[in-house]
Amino acid sequence: MSFDTRILCIGAGYVGGPTMAVIADRCPHVKVTVTDINRQRIDAWNSNDLPIYEPGLDLVVGRARGRNLFFTTDVAAGIREADIIFVSVNTPTKAFGEGAGKAADLQYWEKTAREILANSERGKIVVEKSTLPVRTADAMARILNSNSRGIRFEVLSNPEFLAEGTAVRDLELPDRVLIGSEETPGGIAARRAVADIYATWVPRERVLEANVWSAELSKLTANAFLAQRISSINAMSALCEKTEADIDEVAHAIGTDSRIGPKFLKASVGFGGSCFKKDILNLVYIAESYGLHEVADYWESVVRMNEWQEARFVRTMLTNMFNTVAGKRIALLGFAFKADTGDTRESPADAVARGLLAERAHVVISDPKALANARRDLEDVTGQVEFEDDPYKAAAGAHAIAIMTEWSEYRTLDYNRIYAAMEKPAFLFDGRNILDHRALFDVGFNVFPIGKVALKHF
Numbered sequence: 001m002s003f004d005t006r007i008l009c010i011g012a013g014y015v016g017g018p019t020m021a022v023i024a025d026r027c028p029h030v031k032v033t034v035t036d037i038n039r040q041r042i043d044a045w046n047s048n049d050l051p052i053y054e055p056g057l058d059l060v061v062g063r064a065r066g067r068n069l070f071f072t073t074d075v076a077a078g079i080r081e082a083d084i085i086f087v088s089v090n091t092p093t094k095a096f097g098e099g100a101g102k103a104a105d106l107q108y109w110e111k112t113a114r115e116i117l118a119n120s121e122r123g124k125i126v127v128e129k130s131t132l133p134v135r136t137a138d139a140m141a142r143i144l145n146s147n148s149r150g151i152r153f154e155v156l157s158n159p160e161f162l163a164e165g166t167a168v169r170d171l172e173l174p175d176r177v178l179i180g181s182e183e184t185p186g187g188i189a190a191r192r193a194v195a196d197i198y199a200t201w202v203p204r205e206r207v208l209e210a211n212v213w214s215a216e217l218s219k220l221t222a223n224a225f226l227a228q229r230i231s232s233i234n235a236m237s238a239l240c241e242k243t244e245a246d247i248d249e250v251a252h253a254i255g256t257d258s259r260i261g262p263k264f265l266k267a268s269v270g271f272g273g274s275c276f277k278k279d280i281l282n283l284v285y286i287a288e289s290y291g292l293h294e295v296a297d298y299w300e301s302v303v304r305m306n307e308w309q310e311a312r313f314v315r316t317m318l319t320n321m322f323n324t325v326a327g328k329r330i331a332l333l334g335f336a337f338k339a340d341t342g343d344t345r346e347s348p349a350d351a352v353a354r355g356l357l358a359e360r361a362h363v364v365i366s367d368p369k370a371l372a373n374a375r376r377d378l379e380d381v382t383g384q385v386e387f388e389d390d391p392y393k394a395a396a397g398a399h400a401i402a403i404m405t406e407w408s409e410y411r412t413l414d415y416n417r418i419y420a421a422m423e424k425p426a427f428l429f430d431g432r433n434i435l436d437h438r439a440l441f442d443v444g445f446n447v448f449p450i451g452k453v454a455l456k457h458f
C-alpha cells in the first residue's frame with residue numbers, strides 16, 4: 001500500500017499509543033509508526049493484551065494495526081522514514097538538582113531531539129506532543145537546526161488534552177486541537193500540514209492555530225484551571241462538613257450559572273493522575289524563574305489544597321474510628337486515580353493508604369483494573385498491605401471500607417452482604433460521593449461522605 005505521509009511517534013505510552021491509533025484509524029492514507037525504548041511495551045502493543053486499559057482502544061488498534069499502524073523499537077529506522085515526528089515521551093517532575101520537585105525533567109525529551117538529528121537525512125516537522133515548559137520548542141529547534149548539513153526542521157507544539165478513561169472519545173471528538181508554530185512561512189506551512197491530518201475527522205473550526213509559545217502555555221494553563229476547580233470545590237467541601245451545607249447541592253447551584261458551568265465540580269478525596277500536579281508545579285517553577293512569586297504561590301496553593309484534602313480524609317477516618325486504626329482492617333475500594341483506567345500515578349488512594357499505614361492500620365486494596373500497578377507502587381511497604389481482587393473478600397472482617405475510585409461496579413455492590421461480614425460498628429467513607437448514603441445508613445453503616453453531614457448511629 002502506498003502512503004502519502006509517514007508519521008512517527010516517539011513514546012508509546014498513555015498519550016502516544018491512543019493518539020496514534022486514532023490518527024491511523026481515521027487516516028488510512030497515512031502510515032503511522034509508534035516507537036519506544038521499552039520493548040515490553042511495544043510487544044504489548046503488538047499483542048491482544050494492550051499495555052494500557054482504555055475503553056474502546058482495542059477496537060481502534062485492531063482496525064489499524066498491520067494496515068497503517070505499526071509498533072516497533074527501531075527508533076532510528078522510524079526517524080529516517082518519517083515526514084512528521086511526534087514526540088510523546090514522559091516529562092516527569094525533576095527529582096534532582098536545580099528545580100528538583102517542581103521543574104520538568106527534560107532528559108528524555110532532549111535525548112529524542114538528538115536522536116532525531118542523528119538519524120535524519122532530510123528536513124522534518126517535529127511536533128511536541130508531550131507537555132513541556134513554555135519556550136521548550138525554542139530549545140528543540142536550536143538543537144535540531146544546529147546541524148551543519150543544511151537540514152531544516154520545523155518545531156510545532158500540539159499539546160494533548162485527552163483524559164484517561166475517555167481517551168478514545170476525547171481523540172475522536174475533541175473540543176479542539178491546538179497547533180502552534182513559529183509565525184514564519186515555513187512554520188505556518190508545517191502547522192497547516194499537521195492541521196490537514198486532524199481535519200480528516202475533526203471539524204476545521206475546532207483545529208486552532210496559534211503561535212508556538214501560546215500553544216505550549218495553553219496546555220499548562222488548561223490543566224491548572226481544571227485542577228483549580230477541583231481544589232476550589234474540595235475547599236468548599238470542608239466548609240460544608242462544618243456548616244451542614246451539602247457540596248453536591250452547592251456544586252449544582254453554582255454549576256447552573258452558565259459562566260461557571262457544571263463540569264469538574266465533583267468534590268472528592270483529591271485529584272490524582274500523572275498530569276495535574278506535575279504540570280502545576282512546572283508552571284510554578286516557570287513563574288518563579290521569571291520572578292513572578294505571587295503567580296507561583298497562587299498556583300502552588302492548588303496543589304497544597306489537594307494534599308490537604310487527602311490528609312483530611314485520613315484524619316476523618318482516624319478521628320471517627322475512636323482515634324485509632326492500629327491493627328484494624330480497612331478496605332480501600334479502588335486504587336486507580338479515576339474510573340475506567342488502570343493508571344495509579346499520583347492516585348489519592350496511595351496517599352490515603354500510606355496515611356493509614358502510618359497509623360498502623362491493616363490496609364486491604366481492591367481494584368478491578370489497577371491491582372498490578374498498586375502492587376508496584378506499594379512495593380516499599382510490601383507485607384503491610386494486602387491486595388484482593390474481590391471487593392467482598394476485601395471488606396470481610398474490616399472495620400471500615402473507603403471508596404477511593406468511582407468505579408461503576410462499586411455503586412451496585414451488595415452492601416447488605418458487605419455490612420454483615422464486617423466488624424461493628426461498621427464505617428463507610430465515600431471519597432467519591434457515589435453511593436446512596438441514606439440507604440447505607442439504613443443498612444447499619446456509619447457513613448462519612450465528602451462535603452456532607454455524616455450519618456452516624458452513635
Ligand code: NAD
Nearest residue numbers: 011012013014015036037038088089090091108130131160
Ligand atoms: P508514559 O510514561 O506513559 O509514556 C512515555 C513513553 O516514552 C514511555 O513508554 C517511555 O519508555 C518512552 N520514552 C522515553 N524516552 C524515550 C526515547 N528516547 N525513545 C523512545 N521512547 C522513549 O507517559 P504519558 O502519560 O504517555 O505522557 C507523555 C507526555 O504526554 C507527558 O509529557 C505528559 O505530560 C503528556 N500528557 C499526558 C496525558 C495523560 O493523560 N497521560 C495527557 C496529556 C498529555
Ligand code: UDX
Nearest residue numbers: 160161162163164264265266268271272273275337338
Ligand atoms: C487531565 C486533563 O483532564 C486532560 O485534559 C489532560 O490532557 C491530562 O490531565 P486526567 O488526569 O487523565 O486528565 O483525568 P481527569 O478526568 O482530568 O481527572 C483528574 C483527577 O481529578 C482524577 O483523580 C479525578 O478523579 C479528579 N476529579 C476530576 C475530581 O476529583 N473531580 C472532578 O470534578 C473531576
